[in-house]
Amino acid sequence: MTEPAYVAVDWGTSSFRLWLVGKDGSIVAERRSGEGMTTAAQAGFAKVLQTHLDATSAPSDIPVIVCGMAGARQGWIEAGYIDTPASLASILTGAVAVPDQTRDVRILPGLAQRSKDAPDVMRGEETQLLGAIPADAKGEQIVCMPGTHSKWVRVLDGQVTGFSTFMTGELFDIITKHSILSHAVAGAAEMSADTAAFEASLKAAFAKPQLATNLLFTARSGQLLHGATAAGAQALISGTLIGAEIAGALSSAGQGASITLVASGRLQALYEDAFRALSLTYQTIDADAAVRRGLSAAAEAIWFTNESKS
Amino acid sequence: MTEPAYVAVDWGTSSFRLWLVGKDGSIVAERRSGEGMTTAAQAGFAKVLQTHLDATSAPSDIPVIVCGMAGARQGWIEAGYIDTPASLASILTGAVAVPDQTRDVRILPGLAQRSKDAPDVMRGEETQLLGAIPADAKGEQIVCMPGTHSKWVRVLDGQVTGFSTFMTGELFDIITKHSILSHAVAGAAEMSADTAAFEASLKAAFAKPQLATNLLFTARSGQLLHGATAAGAQALISGTLIGAEIAGALSSAGQGASITLVASGRLQALYEDAFRALSLTYQTIDADAAVRRGLSAAAEAIWFTNESKS
Numbered sequence: 001m002t003e004p005a006y007v008a009v010d011w012g013t014s015s016f017r018l019w020l021v022g023k024d025g026s027i028v029a030e031r032r033s034g035e036g037m038t039t040a041a042q043a044g045f046a047k048v049l050q051t052h053l054d055a056t057s058a059p060s061d062i063p064v065i066v067c068g069m070a071g072a073r074q075g076w077i078e079a080g081y082i083d084t085p086a087s088l089a090s091i092l093t094g095a096v097a098v099p100d101q102t103r104d105v106r107i108l109p110g111l112a113q114r115s116k117d118a119p120d121v122m123r124g125e126e127t128q129l130l131g132a133i134p135a136d137a138k139g140e141q142i143v144c145m146p147g148t149h150s151k152w153v154r155v156l157d158g159q160v161t162g163f164s165t166f167m168t169g170e171l172f173d174i175i176t177k178h179s180i181l182s183h184a185v186a187g188a189a190e191m192s193a194d195t196a197a198f199e200a201s202l203k204a205a206f207a208k209p210q211l212a213t214n215l216l217f218t219a220r221s222g223q224l225l226h227g228a229t230a231a232g233a234q235a236l237i238s239g240t241l242i243g244a245e246i247a248g249a250l251s252s253a254g255q256g257a258s259i260t261l262v263a264s265g266r267l268q269a270l271y272e273d274a275f276r277a278l279s280l281t282y283q284t285i286d287a288d289a290a291v292r293r294g295l296s297a298a299a300e301a302i303w304f305t306n307e308s309k310s
Numbered sequence: 311m312t313e314p315a316y317v318a319v320d321w322g323t324s325s326f327r328l329w330l331v332g333k334d335g336s337i338v339a340e341r342r343s344g345e346g347m348t349t350a351a352q353a354g355f356a357k358v359l360q361t362h363l364d365a366t367s368a369p370s371d372i373p374v375i376v377c378g379m380a381g382a383r384q385g386w387i388e389a390g391y392i393d394t395p396a397s398l399a400s401i402l403t404g405a406v407a408v409p410d411q412t413r414d415v416r417i418l419p420g421l422a423q424r425s426k427d428a429p430d431v432m433r434g435e436e437t438q439l440l441g442a443i444p445a446d447a448k449g450e451q452i453v454c455m456p457g458t459h460s461k462w463v464r465v466l467d468g469q470v471t472g473f474s475t476f477m478t479g480e481l482f483d484i485i486t487k488h489s490i491l492s493h494a495v496a497g498a499a500e501m502s503a504d505t506a507a508f509e510a511s512l513k514a515a516f517a518k519p520q521l522a523t524n525l526l527f528t529a530r531s532g533q534l535l536h537g538a539t540a541a542g543a544q545a546l547i548s549g550t551l552i553g554a555e556i557a558g559a560l561s562s563a564g565q566g567a568s569i570t571l572v573a574s575g576r577l578q579a580l581y582e583d584a585f586r587a588l589s590l591t592y593q594t595i596d597a598d599a600a601v602r603r604g605l606s607a608a609a610e611a612i613w614f615t616n617e618s619k620s
Contacts, residue, residue, distance in 0.1 A: 112535055117514070119531040149490075149527060165527040167489065174488045179480050180459075204427070209520035210558035213551065217459060217475040221429040225422055241523065248520035 004028050006063050006303060007053065008295035011070035012036050012124055016048065019292060020056045021299070027292075029056035037069040045076035046101065063104035065299045067291065068124035071096065071107040081112035081121060086160045088135045091126050092301040108298055113162055120165050124291075125151045129160070131293030132262045132285045142253050143260045145287070146242075146267045148173070152249035164252075166245040169267075175216065175237055184219045185237070188230035197228075197235035198270075199277040205243030206278055212244040242274050250280075262287050314338050316373050316613065317363065318605035321380035322346050322434055326358065329602060330366045331609070337602075339366035347379040355386035356411065373414035375609045377601065378434035381406070381417040391422035391431065396470045398445045401436050402611040418608055423472055430475050434601075435461045439470070441603030442572045442595045452563050453570045455597070456552075456577045458483075462559035474562075476555040479577075485526065485547055494529045495547070498540035507538075507545035508580075509587040515553030516588055522554040552584050560590075572597050 002022030010017045014036035020029040031052045040048045049064070071079030079096040094109035110123035125145050133141055135158050143153040148169040154161045176185050205212050219236045222228035228236075259282040261271050268284060275282040312332030320327045324346035330339040341362045350358045359374070381389030389406040404419035420433035435455050443451055445468050453463040458479040464471045486495050515522050529546045532538035538546075569592040571581055578594060585592040 113531075114535050116536070117510075119528050119535045121531045121534055164521070164524045165531070166523045167527050168523060170489050171485075171523060174484045175481075178484045178488050179477065200427075208558070208561065209522070210554060210561050211474075212519070212522065212558070213476045213478060213481060213555060214474045214558055217477050218429050221423075221431045221475070224431055225424050225429045226426070244520060245523060248518070248522070248524055251518065251520050 002026050002028060004059055004062055006065060006299045007056075007058055008292060008299065009049070009064060009066040009068075009070075010124065010127070010291045010295065011040070011066055011068040011075075013069045014038060016040070016052070017291075018049075018052045018056070019295075020058050021296065025296065029058075031055060037072065037075050040070070040076070041074060045070060046098075049105070060103060063106070063299070063303055065095070065106055065108070065295050065302065067108040067127035067295060067298075071109065072123055075107075077107065079107040079109045081110045081123075082126075084111060084113045084160050084162055086111060088130055088133060088155070088158055088160065089301075091130055092298050095298060095302060104303075106298075106302060108295075111160060111163065118162075118164070120163055122151050122163060122165070125153075126160075127294035127298070128262050128287060128290040129153060129155075129294065130297050131290035131295075132260060133158070135297075140253075140257045141260055142249070142257045143262060144249065144271065144282075145262045146271050150245055152245075154253065164249060166248060168241045168245045172238055172241055176234065181216065181219050181233065181237060184223050184233035185230050188234040194229070194231045194235040195273065197232040198239040198273065201236040201239030202243040202246075202274050202277055205240040206247045209244040209247040212240055215240045238270065239274075242270065246274060246278065246280075258282065260285060262290050264288050312336050312338060314369055314372055316375060316609045317366075317368055318602060318609065319359070319374060319376040319378075319380070320434065320437070320601045320605065321350070321376055321378040321385075323379045324348060326350070326362070327601075328359075328362045328366070329605075330368050331606065335606065339368075341365060347382065347385050350380070350386070351384060355380060356408075359415070370413060373416070373609070373613055375405070375416055375418070375605050375612065377418040377437035377605060377608075381419065382433055385417075387417065389417040389419045391420045391433075392436075394421060394423045394470050394472055396421060398440055398443060398465070398468055398470065399611075401440055402608050405608060405612060414613075416612060418605075421470060421473065428472075428474070430473055432461050432473060432475070435463075436470075437604035437608070438572050438597060438600040439463060439465075439604070440607050441600035441605075442570060443468070445607075450563075450567045451570055452559070452567045453572060454559065454581065454592075455572045456581050460555055464563065474559060476558060478551045478555045482548055482551055486544065491526065491529050491543065491547060494533050494543035495540050498544040504539070504541045504545040505583065507542040508549040508583065511546040511549030512553040512556075512584050512587055515550040516557045519554040519557040522550055525550045548580065549584075552580065556584060556588065556590075568592065570595060572600050574598050 005023040008019045016033045016035040018031040070076045095106040098105040111126045113120040141155040145151040150166045153163040219233040261284045264287040315333040318329045326345045328341040332338045380386045405416040408415040421436045423430040451465040455461040460476045463473040529543040571594045574597040
């Protein structure tokens with residue numbers, strides 16, 4: 001077994017993932033749990049981390065690099081933000097050391113766009129970005145990171161020039177749980193298979209995003225008048241929100257910019273479907289691999305590169 | 311006191327309003343309660359109605375005209391829908407008698423738009439429409455009836471040619487209660503006074519409705535980065551949803567069509583603000599007066615006009 005060099009942690013709002021990384025870059029051990037920021041703020045961040053370090057038998061002298069909501073104001077310690085425009089490399093330099101730990105623990109900062117009319121923040125996705133886009137990338141990239149709050153990032157010659165958050169995932173969640181449309185989707189499986197309904201509403205909302213909150217209501221009226229199914233209603237809500245998101249995200253992108261999708265699992269399949277249906281060019285990078293690569297790049301820069309050793 | 315001629319009832323999902331109307335058209339007595347469809351479906355519609363009739367000492371032989379959700383499938387009896395395109399007058403002809411009552415009780419039908427790609431329904435608002443637009447009106451009218459589910463109706467020479475429902479009010483409600491933005495609005499008074507924030511987000515969403523779900527998120531990022539207030543966040547959410555609604559509703563309207571706003575109270579003030587900020591021409595009709603006038607028109611047509619007596 002390769003000797004452990006450092007620990008990488010992706011600490012989100014509701015999830016905790018830890019990788020023990022070997023000197024050759026291989027994964028020696030891995031931990032996943034639901035002890036995200038919300039849970040850890042109660043249980044204690046240091047305690048949660050130590051439990052998982054013990055479970056992987058991580059040597060007591062190797063350092064830990066953390067990204068995500070552990071660095072939020074309501075997290076472990078506030079890791080602040082790097083302001084856009086920002087080079088991908090500058091994200092690494094903002095890592096903040098957690099004081100009074102027996103080992104070196106550092107949390108990566110988020111990204112902030114401080115413009116008055118389009119203020120925006122991300123925390124965690126900047127590390128995926130680091131792992132998804134080579135720091136020496138040339139040209140314009142449009143990076144889509146779908147989720148509870150989907151992030152669309154514009155990268156030009158390795159500089160993050162701006163980004164936009166769309167509340168797609170959270171809106172889908174509260175609309176299907178708390179609005180009148182909860183009745184329309186009742187009984188549908190979590191992952192709808194109604195591709196036709198998804199693509200039809202996706203295209204309708206992409207073409208006329210101004211009608212999005214009207215299209216949503218057709219999930220109900222379509223059932224009342226045409227007997228549409230619960231799976232169809234769920235696909236319609238999803239397609240409408242994603243179609244409007246893509247229309248909005250691309251409205252400020254250069255024509256013909258290629259999209260880099262950073263996603264895994266269900267969201268990957270959904271957004272790939274969407275891009276294909278809209279005839280958009282894209283490439284996919286696995287989100288889990290991207291965040292691990294981003295954390296590794298940070299660890300390398302902080303602890304294992306002579307010029308940036310600190 | 312004028313002799314009572316009939317009883318008019320606006321029976322919504324969560325509200326019940328009753329007027330005892332005199333032979334000269336004056337209001338003899340009025341009742342308001344929270345016994346809407348949801349409550350009445352448990353307590354019994356006939357019983358709820360009788361309690362209020364007793365409280366107004368309504369003579370036992372005068373008839374009752376009802377509009378709203380009491381006529382829904384899950385209501386008292388299903389009053390069905392009149393299909394668009396529909397003349398305003400045809401709404402009156404679809405009233406359905408409730409069987410086995412000691413007096414003549416009739417429920418007005420809703421309106422349905424059965425097109426496959428834009429199915430839509432209304433129930434209750436068609437009666438407001440009846441009271442707001444003269445049956446012999448000429449030209450095109452765009453009628454806006456804001457609410458939980460805002461209805462925009464196109465009327466051409468007294469014919470309802472089509473309509474669209476926007477989930478504005480309900481989205482505002484669930485976003486401010488159940489999403490991450492609930493923290494951003496915590497502590498704001500129910501009716502926000504931040505007119506500047508409302509108008510700025512209204513104009514932004516009207517100009518770029520494709521960015522609506524992104525603009526919503528700025529309620530959070532604006533607080534994190536610029537210390538925006540809870541009242542400002544609430545106004546931003548409201549302005550964004552209403553701006554996108556108006557952009558969508560007017561995208562299919564003829565240029566220069568004048569808007570008839572049918573609203574009361576807080577919603578009237580909010581939409582009048584919005585139309586003024588967007589330099590749109592409008593006239594306002596009080597929603598309470600409109601529904602009473604619509605119910606009266608139905609009662610007159612059914613019981614008090616010789617040719618349509620039944």
